Amino acid sequence: MTPTITAFESSPDRGMGLARDTRVRWALEEVGQPYDVRLVSFKAMKEPAHLALNPFGQIPTYEEGDLALFETGSIIIHIAERHAGLLPKDENARARAITWMFAAVNTVEPPILELQNAKLLEGDKPWTKDRLPVIVDRIRDRLRQLSARLGGADWLDGAFSAGDLMMVHVLQRLKPSGILNEFPPLAAYVARAEARPAYKRAFDAQLAVFTGKPPTG
Numbered sequence: 346m347t348p349t350i351t352a353f354e355s356s357p358d359r360g361m362g363l364a365r366d367t368r369v370r371w372a373l374e375e376v377g378q379p380y381d382v383r384l385v386s387f388k389a390m391k392e393p394a395h396l397a398l399n400p401f402g403q404i405p406t407y408e409e410g411d412l413a414l415f416e417t418g419s420i421i422i423h424i425a426e427r428h429a430g431l432l433p434k435d436e437n438a439r440a441r442a443i444t445w446m447f448a449a450v451n452t453v454e455p456p457i458l459e460l461q462n463a464k465l466l467e468g469d470k471p472w473t474k475d476r477l478p479v480i481v482d483r484i485r486d487r488l489r490q491l492s493a494r495l496g497g498a499d500w501l502d503g504a505f506s507a508g509d510l511m512m513v514h515v516l517q518r519l520k521p522s523g524i525l526n527e528f529p530p531l532a533a534y535v536a537r538a539e540a541r542p543a544y545k546r547a548f549d550a551q552l553a554v555f556t557g558k559p560p561t562g
């Protein structure tokens with residue numbers, strides 16, 4: 346059965362791929378599962394039909410038969426459990442890959458989102474000027490730790506996994522700030538992931554929503 350995901354009708358990042366539907370598109374591309382997309386407006390996201398799928402009125406959602414999911418972590422684990430390619434077969438390695446997914450969204454992403462919110466939503470507040478360096482230092486701490494763990498490896502734990510997919514998508518949000526480039530092994534890690542054909546297909550598909558032109562290739 347072909348799953349249907351939801352995505353922004355009008356992407357706030359103008360197709361940079363930062364909206365979280367890109368994670369789900371990428372996971373589906375990695376495992377070779379075709380999917381449909383239903384675009385939703387900001388207004389529709391807060392209306393009952395969408396709230397029934399995601400009580401927080403957000404994208405992406407995932408529908409497959411009578412199953413409806415929200416939260417990208419849960420959606421990607423669901424995809425990875427049903428298809429080969431995103432989680433290792435070995436039970437311990439699988440648990441470690443899932444640990445990296447949680448580390449991405451629970452440990453690395455929060456200060457990155459804090460920075461984005463401070464700049465975009467609170468940029469005009471009197472406290473923002475003093476707050477920004479504190480947040481940036483928190484991000485640098487996490488990136489230093491992550492970079493130390495990655496070392497010279499290509500991926501976080503053996504072969505590419507859903508843990509890398511999630512971590513890379515979280516790190517991409519830092520690109521406009523320039524902070525990622527302070528950590529060349531992490532910048533190279535992100536570039537390596539972006540070179541994956543599955544990522545390119547996912548990126549092109551979300552960009553096509555913004556440009557209105559169907560993806561090439």
Ligand SMILES: N[C@@H](CCC(=O)N[C@@H](CS)C(=O)NCC(=O)O)C(=O)O
Pocket residue numbers: 363364365366402403404405415416417418
């Ligand atoms: N923890 C959720 C976060 C979902 C989320 O923040 N979605 C954003 C788009 S990337 C959204 O819908 N924002 C609009 C809003 O919150 O009104 C997940 O991983 O799925």
